[in-house]
Amino acid sequence: MTDILIVGGGVIGVATALELQSRLPDSSITLLEKESEPARHQSGHNSGVIHAGVYYAPGSLKARFCREGVAATEAFCSEHGIPFDRTGKLIVATSEAEVTRMEALGLRARQNGIVIEDVDEAGLRKMEPHISGLAALYSPSTGITDYGRMTEVMAELFTARGGEIRYGERVISGEETAAHVTVTTDQQSYQAGRVVTCGGLHSxxxxxxxxQEPGYRVVPFRGEFYRLMNQPEDLVSHLIYPVPDPERPFLGVHLTRKIRGGFTVGPNAVLAFKREGYRLRDLSLGDTAQTLSYGGFWRMLAQNAGSAASELTASVSKRAYLARIHKYCARVELRDLAPYPAGVRAQAIAPDGRIIDDFLFVQSERCLHVGNAPSPAATACVPIARHIAGQVLREAPAAA
Structure with missing residues (x-):
């Protein structure tokens, strides 16, 4: 028996456990995680960027949560000794068409209340001598941190304050009644007054x-990175991003300073053949069959055929990947691209092929499921946790 049961030990699940614990200090709260430690998947396999919220549609949950999340993430890191660096980000336009798109992006950022600055070609060269472009947008509040470590610290705080985390338990099913929710794992069963699931790649x-019916299916996309070798420590001072192409669903290959030193470039986005398929050789026949039998996947592919072909080419050809980097940084050579761990994006696809781009929650009387939680979910984990806690405590009845 537990008052609140949370499923999933990623950054959103653990942040939610901590937030509910702060609001209900006398309640029993249990978190279930199928792995042996927290942040084993998306929360520990990302670029580590603290996003400012430049790209997101005004009025969207993404825009709201990200705007609040920057300050919350920095505050949590400062309080608990987690390294972070407000590096700032330059979104670099390398053609006249990109300059036009960049100007529209700047307008969107300002509509979201994001501080953004216009940078001309001379200003860009002064800020980043190794970067080439016609113009740029400068986001001073973008930064970097270690979300895996942030999740670990949250988990430590949660257990130190009386919360319970049970690792190595995979949830099999849940049954909701008027009195409680019964959650069955591969080891035992639990009864809870309220349940929150944060399933990520298995949401x-x-x-x-x-x-319940989610209304979408997760299609896993592997994001491949390279570590940059043979570069000076001052290669770049800021994060360097291309101007996103509206015809493509993802942001493109960016150059990122890492919180522990060095640089990476990436990610691209290619279909993974396993929901936790971080390596090219990772294969699950069941996961692949679920993707290939889903009509929404084929509709999405048809709607984004050009982008899919380009991403696949960059995956199989290091030279094609390098060409993306050369658009804004010509000094990187083929020999400079070294292996770096990939991530897997849990992309939610609607039956009509639409890529679901905002946060999505599915709620019943006693359960709240975090459905789609795309980037900037890590940046926004604290405000997302506050939102979940508010919904759970307002709408769920007390345990019988």
């Missing part, structure tokens, strides 16, 4: 396991 499966 749609968890929602179905609790008897």
């Amino acid at each position: 749609d499966r968890l929602i179905r396991a609790f008897g």
Whole structure:
């Protein structure tokens, strides 16, 4: 028996556990995680960027949560000794068409209340001598941190304050009644007054396991990175991003300073053949069959055929990948691209092929499921946790 049960030990699940614990200090709260430690998947396999919220549609949950999340993430890191650096970000336009798109992006950022500055070609060269472009947008509040470590610290705080985390338990099903929710794992069963699931790459499966229809399917995309070798320590001072192409669903290959030193470039986005398929050789016949049998996947592919072909080319050809970097940084050579761990994006695809781009929650009387949680979910984990806690405490009845 537990008052609140949380499924999923990624950054959103652990942040939610900590937030609910702060609001209900006398309640029993249990978190279940199928791995042996927190942040084993998306929370520990990302670029580590603290996003400012430049790209997101005004009025979207992404825009709201990200705007609040920057300050919350920095405050948490400062309080608990987690390294972070407000590096700033330059979104670099390398053609006249990109300059036009960049100007529209700047307008969107200002509509979201994001501080953004216009930089001309001379200003860009002064800020970043190794970067080439016609113009840029400068986001001074963008930064970097270690979200895996942030999740670990949150988990330590949660257990130190009386919360319980049970590792190595995979949730099989959930059954909701008027009195409670019964959650069955591969080891035992629990009864809880309220349940929150934060399933990440398995979010749609968890929602179905609790008897609800998610309205989407997760299609896993592997994001491949390279570590840059043979570069000076001052290669760049800021994060360097290309201007996003509206015809492509992802942001493109960017150059990122790492919180522990060095630089990476990436990610691209190619279909993964396993939901936790971080390596090219990782294969799950069941996961692949679920993707290939889903009509929404083929509709999405048809709607983004050009982008898909380009991403696949960059995946199989290091020279094609390098060409993306050369658009703004010509000094990088083929020999400078060294292996770096990939991430897997849990991309939610609607049945009509639409890429679901905002946060999505599925709620019943006693359960709240975090469905789609795309980037900037890590940046926004604290305000997302506050939102979840507010919804759970306002709408769920007390345990019988």
